[in-house]
Structure formats: C-alpha cells, structure tokens
Amino acid sequence: xxxxxxxxxxxVHQYLSEHDIRISLYRLKIFEYLINERTHPTAEEIYNxxxxxxxxxxxxxxxxxxxxxxxxxxxxxxxxxxxxxxYDATLSWHGxxxxxxxxRVFDIHIENLKLSGLEGFQVYEKHLDLRGLCPGCAKIKxxxxxxxx
Amino acid sequence: xxxxxxxxxxxVHQYLSEHDIRISLYRLKIFEYLINERTHPTAEEIYNxxxxxxxxxxxxxxxxxxxxxxxxxxxxxxxxxxxxxxYDATLSWHGxxxxxxxxRVFDIHIENLKLSGLEGFQVYEKHLDLRGLCPGCAKIKxxxxxxxx
DNA sequence: TCTAAATTTATAATGAATATAATTTCGAAG
DNA sequence: CTTCGAAATTATATTCATTATAAATTTAGA
Ligand SMILES: [Mn+2]
Ligand SMILES: [Mn+2]
Ligand SMILES: [Zn+2]
Ligand SMILES: [Zn+2]
Numbered sequence: 374x375x376x377x378x379x380x381x382x383x384x385v386h387q388y389l390s391e392h393d394i395r396i397s398l399y400r401l402k403i404f405e406y407l408i409n410e411r412t413h414p415t416a417e418e419i420y421n422x423x424x425x426x427x428x429x430x431x432x433x434x435x436x437x438x439x440x441x442x443x444x445x446x447x448x449x450x451x452x453x454x455x456x457x458x459x460y461d462a463t464l465s466w467h468g469x470x471x472x473x474x475x476x477r478v479f480d481i482h483i484e485n486l487k488l489s490g491l492e493g494f495q496v497y498e499k500h501l502d503l504r505g506l507c508p509g510c511a512k513i514k515x516x517x518x519x520x521x522x
Numbered sequence: 523x524x525x526x527x528x529x530x531x532x533x534v535h536q537y538l539s540e541h542d543i544r545i546s547l548y549r550l551k552i553f554e555y556l557i558n559e560r561t562h563p564t565a566e567e568i569y570n571x572x573x574x575x576x577x578x579x580x581x582x583x584x585x586x587x588x589x590x591x592x593x594x595x596x597x598x599x600x601x602x603x604x605x606x607x608x609y610d611a612t613l614s615w616h617g618x619x620x621x622x623x624x625x626r627v628f629d630i631h632i633e634n635l636k637l638s639g640l641e642g643f644q645v646y647e648k649h650l651d652l653r654g655l656c657p658g659c660a661k662i663k664x665x666x667x668x669x670x671x
Numbered sequence: 672t673c674t675a676a677a678t679t680t681a682t683a684a685t686g687a688a689t690a691t692a693a694t695t696t697c698g699a700a701g
Numbered sequence: 702c703t704t705c706g707a708a709a710t711t712a713t714a715t716t717c718a719t720t721a722t723a724a725a726t727t728t729a730g731a
Contacts (some may be wrong), residue, residue, distance in 0.1 A: 395697070397709065417687085431711050438686060438709095452651075455601055456687070456719080470643060481641075484636040486650075491630065493657030494619060501635075502601075502649045508642030544728070546678065566718085580680050585719060588680095603687080605718070686719070687726065696709065701702105 380408050392447050398431060403438050404447070407462035413469065413478040415459055451476035453478060453502040468501030494517050529557050530593070541596050548579060552587050556611035562600050562618065562627040564608055602627060602651040623659035647659030 380388075385405045386396055387417070402423055414422075420435045437438065439460050444447040451459040453471040459478060461469075468481035483501060506514060529537075534554045535545055543549065551572055556563070563571075569584045588609050591597040600608040602620040608627060610618075617630035632650060655663060 395708070397697070399710075415687095429711090433689090433712080434710055440689090450604065452604055453649075455599065455607055456602060456605070456644055458687080469636065470640075470645070475647070481637055482639045484638050486635050487633040488617065489631045489633050491619075493660060494628075494652075495655040495660045495663075496619070496652050497622070497655075498653040500602075500649075500651045500653075502651065502713095503645050504647040504649075505642040506646075511642060511644045514644075544677065546728070548679075564718095578680090582681080582720090583679055589720090607718085673731085675730100678725100679726085680725075681723095683720105683722075685718105687718100688716085690715070691713085692711100693713105694709100694711070697707085699705100699707105701704080 380405060388447075392445055394441075394445055394447070398427070399434050400438055402427060403435060404442065405461060407448060407460055411461075411463065411480075413459040413461050415457060419460075434464065451478060451502075452500065466499070468503060470503040470505060470507070472507035472510050473504055474506055474514070477507060479507060523616070529554060537596075539598060541594055542588075543594055543596070548583050549587055551576060552584060553591065554648075555610065556609055560610075560612065560629075561610040562610050564606060594601060600651075601649065602653065615648070617652060619652040619654060619656070621656035621659050622653055623655055623663070626656060628656060 382401050383403060385401050385408065389396060389400060389404065403419060406419055406423060412418075416435045416439055418433070420430065420432050421440075423435075424430045439448065439458075442460070442462075443450060447464075448460045448462050449464060451461050451469050453459070453469050463480070466483060468483055470479045470481050471477070472479070481501070481503060486499075486501070505511075529549060531550050531554060534550050534557065536551060538545060538553060552568060555572060556567055561567075563583045565581070565588055568588075569579065569581050572584075573579045588597065588607075591609070591611075593598060596613075597609045598613060600610050600618050602608070602618050603666050612629070617632050619628045619630050620626070621628070630650070630652060635648075635650070654660075
C-alpha cells in the first residue's frame with residue numbers, strides 16, 4: 374500500500390469548495406479526520422475524537438455533516454456491521470474487512486470481480502464486505518488454540 | 523435460474539432437526555417462508571405475512587427466531603440497506619442487488635472474485651451488495667427520460 | 672401422562688439516527 | 702470592514718428497529 378501525503382486543512386478547504394460545499398470549521402475538521410486517519414470511523418468515534426480540540430462540537434453536527442457528505446458523494450458508507458454506520462473518504466473501488474476480535478475495519482484490494490445475469494439492471498453502487506480476523510488477532514487466536522491443545 | 527421445488531413443512535421439519543433445532547410451529551413457518559418465497563424479507567414483512575394465518579404470532583418471536591437461525595447458520599443476514607435487516611435461507615455464495623425504486627432485493631450470480639493482500643487474515647463471511655435499478659424500474663426510468671427530452 | 676427445559680408472549684428498554692426550532696456563523700454585496 | 706439573509710449548528714425531543722425481561726405456554730423425552 375502506497376504511503377499517502379496527509380491533507381492539510383487548506384487541501385480540505387479546496388476539495389470541499391471544488392465540490393460546491395460551503396466551508397465551516399466543523400466540515401473541515403470532520404473531512405480532514407476521515408481523509409487522514411482512514412480508520413472508517415463511526416459518527417460517535419469522530420465526535421469523541423474531535424470534541425477534545427473543539428469542545429463546542431455537537432453530536433448532531435457530526436451526524437448531519439456525514440449525511441451531507443454522503444449526499445454530496447465525497448464519502449461512502451461502510452455497512453460491514455449491522456447498526457454501525459462507518460464512513461470512508463476513499464472513493465476508489467475497494468472492499469472492507471471487519472475484524473470480529475479488535476473491531477477494526479481494513480481496506481481490501483479487489484483484483485477482479487465478474488458478475489453475470491445483470492442484463493437490464495443499472496448498478497449505482499457496489500460494496501464488498503468481509504468479516505473475519507485481522508493478522509494480529511488471527512495469530513493470537515492460533516497461539517491460544519495451541520496452548521489449550 | 524433453475525426452477526426449485528417448494529419445500530413442504532415436512533422438508534423444513536427434517537432440515538431443522540438435522541441442524542439440531544427444536545421444532546415449533548413458528549420456526550417451521552418462518553423458515554418455510556424464507557426458503558420458499560426467497561424475497562429476502564425483513565422481520566416485519568415476515569410478521570405481517572404470517573400473522574394472517576397464525577394470529578397468535580408475536581413480532582418478538584419473529585425477531586428472536588431470525589436471530590436464532592443466524593446463530594445456527596441456517597440463514598444469512600442481507601445488509602444491503604442500512605437499518606433494514608433482511609434474511610436469506612439460501613447459503614450458497616451469491617451477491618444481492620437492491621432496487622432503489624421498487625425496493626426489491628435480487629440475487630446476483632458471481633462468476634469470479636479475486637482479492638489480494640489477505641495474507642494473515644481469516645475470512646469468515648463475504649458479502650457483495652449492489653444498489654441500483656432492476657430491469658423493470660430501469661426501463662420505466664428510461665421511458666420517462668425520453669418523454670421529458 | 673408428567674415434567675423440566677425451551678419457546679413464546681407482552682411489555683419495557685435501548686440506542687443510533689433524525690426532526691425541530693432557536694441560535695450562531697458564513698460569505699457575498701456594498 | 703460591515704451588513705444581512707441564507708445556511709449551518711445546537712440542544713432537545715422523537716422515532717423506530719431491535720433487544721431485554723419476566724411470566725405464561727409449549728415441546729419432547731422419560
Ligand atoms: Mn476503505
Ligand atoms: Mn439471496
Ligand atoms: Zn483484529
Ligand atoms: Zn425495481
């Protein structure tokens with residue numbers, strides 16, 4: 374995975390403007406968090422992180438802003454866990470794996486996907502969601518299994 | 523798509539027994555509905571359909587039973603729409619497309635899927651979820667677009 | 672048939688997300 | 702730089718699918 378440059382607030386400002394989105398401190402910080410952390414956070418996680426540096430932030434703003442970003446199509450919804458909406462500012466085609474042990478959501482590279490029987494359908498969105506264990510958690514689990522053999 | 527034989531209640535009875543699931547009228551009818559209708563219904567849709575012939579049925583039973591079927595791994599969760607849990611008794615590997623116009627969920631045949639970078643991961647579940655328009659709704663939409671050219 | 676355990680029911684509770692209405696902030700015009 | 706209407710944000714109430722609880726009923730084996 375290539376190393377990406379962190380986005381400055383100025384980068385975010387320009388990106389939002391290019392997408393006809395009015396600027397506010399909250400929108401800048403929320404998008405900056407999504408694009409630089411890339412952890413697929415929930416609204417609550419974003420709120421808890423950002424309220425430390427912006428105590429005036431309200432949870433409703435985070436929910437509203439994320440919904441607005443979805444409408445503007447600058448973020449995508451990651452729905453790998455029922456009743457847990459996560460958000461991703463990376464729009465390129467990739468899948469997600471949620472580790473059922475540590476809860477983290479990882480990006481998965483898709484080499485190839487071939488579907489059939491889609492004649493007549495119009496496809497607007499594709500989501501590939503996996504559930505399992507990340508390498509760290511899988512290793513721990515294997516060690517535990519050996520211990521109790 | 524091949525034509526499948528409808529399952530009788532006796533078929534369902536045997537199938538549940540084989541999976542170490544105690545029999546009850548509700549479990550039989552809920553599983554029969556899933557396996558014969560194959561519409562990927564929500565709990566509410568199942569409840570509304572079945573209460574007509576079984577007025578004593580309660581919504582809690584439908585929710586409990588579906589959760590129990592998930593634990594027993596005889597149904598899978600279809601999560602193509604946020605906050606709308608749908609259930610599928612077909613366990614073979616296939617994807618789903620939700621029509622954003624009529625709301626129906628269609629099975630999609632997956633010819634091929636190749637992922638990379640999964641070294642060290644353990645994958646327990648894979649879900650491919652599409653959103654778009656079914657052929658009927660896409661046709662209507664195209665007609666409307668021509669009308670207003 | 673009898674009995675303990677499992678299932679089902681009615682009801683209350685939960686919790687993420689949305690709606691509402693008042694307040695604050697943004698940003699373009701002057 | 703100031704002004705001012707529109708848009709964004711806030712606190713709060715509300716929604717709604719789902720889960721928890723505890724009592725009643727049903728199941729399945731002895
Ligand atoms: Mn991602
Ligand atoms: Mn299906
Ligand atoms: Zn993990
Ligand atoms: Zn349709």
